Amino acid sequence: xxxxxxxxxxxxxxxxxxxxxxxxxxxxxxxxxxxxxxxxxxxxxxxxxxxxxxxxxxxxxxxxxxxxxxxxxxxxxxxxxxxxxxxxxxxxxxxxxxxxxxxxxxxxxxxxxxxxxxxxxxxxxxxxxxxxxxxxxxxxxxxxxxxxxxxxxxxxxxxxxxxxxxxxxxxxxxxxxxxxxxxxxxxxxxxxxxxxx
Amino acid sequence: xxxxxxxxxxxxxxxxxxxxxxxxxxxxxxxxxxxxxxxxxxxxxxxxxxxxxxxxxxxxxxxxxxxxxxxxxxxxxxxxxxxxxxxxxxxxxxxxxxxxxxxxxxxxxxxxxxxxxxxxxxxxxxxxxxxxxxxxxxxxxxxxxxxxxxxxxxxxxxxxxxxxxxxxxxxxxxxxxxxxxxxxxxxxxxxxxxxxxxxxxxxxxxxxxxxxxxxxxxxxxxxxxxxxxxxxxxxxxxxxxxxxxxxxxxxxxxxxxxxxxxxxxxxxxxxxxxxxxxxxxxxxxxxxxxxxxxxxxxxxxxxxxxxxxxxxxxxxxxxxxxxxxxxxxxxxxxxxxxxxxxxxxxxxxxxxxxxxxxxxxxxxxxxxxxxxxxxxxxxxxxxxxxxxxxxxxxxxxxxxxxxxxxxxxxxxxxxxxxxx
Numbered sequence: 001x002x003x004x005x006x007x008x009x010x011x012x013x014x015x016x017x018x019x020x021x022x023x024x025x026x027x028x029x030x031x032x033x034x035x036x037x038x039x040x041x042x043x044x045x046x047x048x049x050x051x052x053x054x055x056x057x058x059x060x061x062x063x064x065x066x067x068x069x070x071x072x073x074x075x076x077x078x079x080x081x082x083x084x085x086x087x088x089x090x091x092x093x094x095x096x097x098x099x100x101x102x103x104x105x106x107x108x109x110x111x112x113x114x115x116x117x118x119x120x121x122x123x124x125x126x127x128x129x130x131x132x133x134x135x136x137x138x139x140x141x142x143x144x145x146x147x148x149x150x151x152x153x154x155x156x157x158x159x160x161x162x163x164x165x166x167x168x169x170x171x172x173x174x175x176x177x178x179x180x181x182x183x184x185x186x187x188x189x190x191x192x193x194x195x196x197x
Numbered sequence: 198x199x200x201x202x203x204x205x206x207x208x209x210x211x212x213x214x215x216x217x218x219x220x221x222x223x224x225x226x227x228x229x230x231x232x233x234x235x236x237x238x239x240x241x242x243x244x245x246x247x248x249x250x251x252x253x254x255x256x257x258x259x260x261x262x263x264x265x266x267x268x269x270x271x272x273x274x275x276x277x278x279x280x281x282x283x284x285x286x287x288x289x290x291x292x293x294x295x296x297x298x299x300x301x302x303x304x305x306x307x308x309x310x311x312x313x314x315x316x317x318x319x320x321x322x323x324x325x326x327x328x329x330x331x332x333x334x335x336x337x338x339x340x341x342x343x344x345x346x347x348x349x350x351x352x353x354x355x356x357x358x359x360x361x362x363x364x365x366x367x368x369x370x371x372x373x374x375x376x377x378x379x380x381x382x383x384x385x386x387x388x389x390x391x392x393x394x395x396x397x398x399x400x401x402x403x404x405x406x407x408x409x410x411x412x413x414x415x416x417x418x419x420x421x422x423x424x425x426x427x428x429x430x431x432x433x434x435x436x437x438x439x440x441x442x443x444x445x446x447x448x449x450x451x452x453x454x455x456x457x458x459x460x461x462x463x464x465x466x467x468x469x470x471x472x473x474x475x476x477x478x479x480x481x482x483x484x485x486x487x488x489x490x491x492x493x494x495x496x497x498x499x500x501x502x503x504x505x506x507x508x509x510x511x512x513x514x515x516x517x518x519x520x521x522x523x524x525x526x527x528x529x530x531x532x533x534x535x536x537x538x539x540x541x542x543x544x545x546x547x548x549x550x551x552x553x554x555x556x557x558x559x560x561x562x563x564x565x566x567x568x569x570x571x572x573x574x575x576x577x578x579x580x581x582x583x584x585x586x587x588x589x590x591x592x593x594x595x596x597x598x599x600x601x602x603x604x605x606x607x608x609x610x611x612x613x614x615x616x617x
Contacts, residue, residue: 007386009332013317013325021317021456024397024407027465053274063274075480079592081471086482089465096467099405100304103278106403149481150474155490158588163490164576167528169537175617176533176566178604182358182500182613188365189269 023107025095029139032094036135037116039123045113046120049102058082058124068124071145084125088147090139093118263287266297267364272353277305278404280347282368285494285516286502291342291372291544291551295426298371300433301347304403307453311437316383316421320397320459323388330423330437336378339420341443342547344518346370346489348446348473351597354582358613362501366601366613367494370518372551375441377422380415384459393459397466398440401455408449409463410442414487418443421454444520444549445487446595448473478590489520491579492598493527493554493571504609508562515540515569517552522574524552531558533566533602533616534581540569565605566616582615 025031047056055061058068070080079085083093098114100106109117119134127142128134134142182188257264266281273279283299300306311330319325347369353359360366384396389412396415400406410419420441423430430436435452442449448468463469463485475483495515498504504511517524523546528537540554554569571579582599603611 007336007382009335010318010326010328010386013319013327017317017327018319018325021399022319022458024399024458024464024466026460026462028462065274074476074482075478077592079476079480081476083471086471088470092465092467092470095464096471099407100403100467103275103304104403106304106405150470150484151481153483153486153488155483155486155488159490159580160575160577163578163580163584165578167537167570167578169528171535172537173533173535173617176535177617178566178614179617180357180615181604182361187269187271187359188361188500189267 023095023099025091025098027089027091029091029136032091032136032139033111034136035111035115036133036138037112037114037119038133039116039119039128039130042116042118042120042123045109045117049109050117053103058121067121071126074146074149082125083121084127084145086146088144088150090118090122090142090144093121094139097121261287264297266299269360269365278303280349280369282364283371284364284501285368285370285496286363286499288496289514289553291516291553292426293371293373293551295373295428295431295434298345298373298425298431298434299347299369301369301447302402302404302433303406306433307400307402308432309401309437309453314437316438316454317456318383318387318459319456321390321393321461322384322459323390326383326387328383333378333421333423333438336382338376338378340374340376341418341420341441342372342374342545342550343441343443344370344372344489344549344551345441345447345450346492346518346520348448348486348489348595351492351599351601352594354599354601354613355586355591355593355597358615361613363494363496363499363601364501367492367516369447370516370551372518373425374427375420375422376424376427377420377441380419380421380440380457381417383421383457384415387459389459392461395460395463397456397458397460397464398449398451398454399456399458400435400451401453406448406451406468407464407466408451408468409466410449412459414442414445415457442487444489446473446489449487473595475589475593475595477588477593483593486596489518490596490598491517491519491521491524491571491573491577493517493524493569493579494601495529495567495569495603498567498605498609498611499603500611500613503611504560504605507609508560511558511560513540513556513558513567515554517554517569517571517579518550519571519573519575519577520549521577523548523550524571524573526572527552527554528570528572529554529556530568530570531565534568534600537570562607564607566614567603567605567611568600570600 053064060066070082070085073080115134122128264287268281280301314330316328350369422441438454440451517527527540529540530537540556544553604614605611
């Protein structure tokens with residue numbers, strides 16, 4: 001058998017290297033750097049860096065994501081899932097903005113700028129007042145409205161037994177009706193459907 | 198079971214004859230004039246073809262130019278954070294050709310140089326480590342065939358039949374043989390501490406893709422893969438290194454893998470809070486819905502692959518898969534679920550891999566409502582879309598493994614429909 005473990009491959013990661021790549025933030029605040037930013041600084045940055053896609057008030061331009069409002073829509077026919085209406089943790093906002101935004105110029109924002117933009121997004125969602133200053137210290141004061149509405153995958157309890165019964169093979173229905181046609185919607189790309197090449 | 202001489206098949210045909218009346222399967226009529234494809238000298242019979250130096254890396258025949266990935270522009274705001282679709286209706290067997298494997302990026306295709314590729318392991322480990330590509334190639338390897346299905350595959354179909362073709366309704370999937378190093382070996386090399394319970398996998402692209410994965414899965418069957426179907430990963434599939442997370446939603450298969458952090462809790466990052474959580478009718482949402490449940494689809498006939506030949510013997514074929522095991526059985530129906538027949542499985546049956554099924558029968562030329570129903574090795578039977586909607590409503594976006602219906606008309610043209 002092939003040997004297992006202790007290959008002596010790779011080398012020790014230096015602290016500077018870990019610091020450069022390990023930028024992730026957790027809900028308990030682990031990973032947050034020193035820094036702070038207020039709502040009004042965040043608004044200026046947002047208008048400059050974010051509003052062309054996300055709108056001045058986080059309402060979203062075109063098909064770009066809406067970041068604000070939508071509260072109370074999750075049970076309805078057209079849920080609007082935003083930072084305020086849906087996201088469970090503030091840390092995710094900070095981490096994602098810092099890691100991946102602005103789209104096309106990721107990791108260009110300083111920690112203070114990320115604190116300020118995050119504060120402004122919280123303000124747009126009516127989670128904080130306009131005098132709020134987000135910092136590593138004040139981070140723990142903020143609770144997201146939808147935090148308690150997520151739960152662990154419960155398919156094992158709710159679905160697996162129900163969908164593991166012996167299925168019908170013969171005379172399973174009295175009749176069959178077509179209730180919906182994709183062709184009526186006609187949203188399939190040209191050349192993609194209808195046997196086209 | 199599906200041989201046309203089988204008594205149960207004969208029973209079906211007798212029934213069909215009784216209703217349809219007078220259909221007789223017959224050989225195509227005799228030619229009245231000689232076939233020029235035979236009688237005339239063809240250019241390839243006469244002139245020399247290209248030499249062995251013409252195609253250092255070969256492409257499909259020009260006659261297969263329509264077999265390509267396609268995207269649906271209206272689905273997303275921008276092509277760099279978007280998806281395209283594998284042409285399932287044109288493929289057979291279980292292996293997806295590398296150039297046709299669907300793509301899903303969140304920040305476009307990162308073009309990494311393997312010379313400066315680094316994989317870091319840090320967090321709750323005894324020794325944080327950095328590996329080069331050359332280091333990874335010195336660990337013991339494994340080869341495994343697994344499907345990768347996007348969590349959103351068939352997601353546009355939750356509210357009803359939308360897109361007309363299995364490429365679009367089911368094509369966010371591919372199935373290749375991966376070669377790689379068990380993630381367990383890399384974690385053991387760094388020395389996982391006893392308080393560890395989760396890992397964070399992180400990509401090197403501009404989206405900085407991250408997902409939390411329980412340590413148990415990481416130590417079980419995850420691979421740090423560098424080959425697909427024998428050759429290096431394609432850039433759009435994570436070249437030079439991606440994570441393989443068998444049976445679990447595609448988003449977790451982090452491409453351009455640059456870092457594994459070990460921790461004691463999940464990170465709840467954007468792709469496991471805002472995205473890849475499943476909203477239910479009461480306004481609450483499931484999180485960490487990792488497994489992809491048993492699913493199947495008939496790939497031919499289908500809207501992009503109509504029946505070209507009229508009544509008579511024909512081949513119905515499709516794919517089935519489960520994130521919880523293998524697929525020992527698939528049932529098919531031609532009448533919208535009134536009567537079901539066991540299909541014939543063909544080809545290897547690998548764990549958490551695509552499986553190929555066939556149903557060989559004589560079509561009487563009448564309209565059909567085709568469905569397939571997968572059974573996995575745990576005993577789970579693929580549910581109808583309505584059975585899923587009863588529990589989940591219409592807004593959960595992800596994990597739609599409901600039974601697909603194709604309506605085939607007298608001309609052999611198929612359409613994506615929903616039925617009662």
